[in-house]
Amino acid sequence: MNERFVIDDFQITLTFDEFVRHxxxxxxxxxxxxxxxxxxxMAVAKPKAVYRGCEVxxxxxxAVFIEKEVFISAVMAKNLREIGRVYAYILTCGEEIDVWSRREKDYFVYLWLDALKELVLREARTQFFEMFTTKHGVGRFSSMNPGSGNIDxxxxxxxxxxxxxxGDxxxxxGVVLTDGFLMHPTKSMSGILFPSESGYVSCALCTREHCVNRQAPYDPAIMDS
Ligand code: SF4
Structure with a gap:
């Protein structure tokens, strides 16, 4: 049975000094x-995640057939060629802090609060990956995310x-998709987690310059092996 899990009890430990430095x-x-x-x-922030094991x-x-869905991606096909099970997931800073922050009228304060939501999402991501590893005994794993890396x-x-x-x-x-396939709240992330000894990172297939979030240099040769 492919269990589905919801996490809504993240404990965000971000401090004001860390935020100010950021x-x-x-x-x-x-x-x-x-x-x-x-x-x-920090009082209203309630990040959440939902994830579910899915059969490849x-x-x-x-074409990658995951349960009733079909994804067309040469990179995914290569990454999952010997993988029978992935975990689909969505993680968000939560609509509570998002709605709260959108009341702000001052442009600069709004941008700072946007950065704060990003930090909340980052900490939730770290905790989510730790929980995931512990609960499912997965060793090294990677994430693929729709829209990450080059367009294809x-x-x-x-x-x-x-x-x-x-599912729901x-x-x-609280995360919904817009007509342009973006997520709302915007400080959300979606993807699949899968075992990966090579440590696949989408940034290695991304030509975008000057990205402050880059985790690996551009290296299309990772798909040659
Ligand atoms: S380099 Fe930046 S834009 Fe490209 S995949 Fe990595 S984080 Fe995303």
Whole structure:
């Protein structure tokens, strides 16, 4: 049976000093203004995740059949060619902090709060991956995410198929897809987790320059082996 799991009890330990350093806030007035907002944000933040084990039924050329969904991606076909099971997942900073932050009218404060939501998502991601590893005894694993890497790695238009694998995502996480296949709240991530000894990272197949989140240099040769 492919169990489905919901996590809604992440304990975010981010401190105000870490936040201030991250957004490079230096003016005393700005720091004093942001302190109560940070406290409020941490009180409302409720990041969530849903994930589910899914069977890889068949791979036919670039077509990967995962349960009732078909994904067209040469990279995925290669990554999963000897993998029978993946975990589909969605993780979000949560609609509570998102709705709260969108009331802010000051442009710069809004941007700082946006950065705060990103930090909440990052910490939830770290905790989620740790929980996942512990619970399922998975050793080294990688993640593929629709829209990450160059456009053809896993086209974002295939996002609805991923959501379909996960059932009622909106009820459990508050995350919905827009007409352009983006997620709302925007500080959310979706993908599949799979065992990977090579440590696949989509950034190695991404030509975008000056990305502050890059985790690996561009190296298309990773697909040659
Ligand atoms: S380099 Fe940046 S944009 Fe490209 S996949 Fe990595 S994080 Fe995403």
């Amino acid at each position: 957004i490079r806030l230096e003016e005393e007035d700005d720091i004093a203004m942001m302190r109560p907002l940070f406290v409020e944000a 039924k068949k791979i036919d050329g670039d 790695v896993w086209p974002i238009e295939q996002q609805p198929g991923l959501f379909a694998l996960l 995502v909106k009820s459990d996480t």
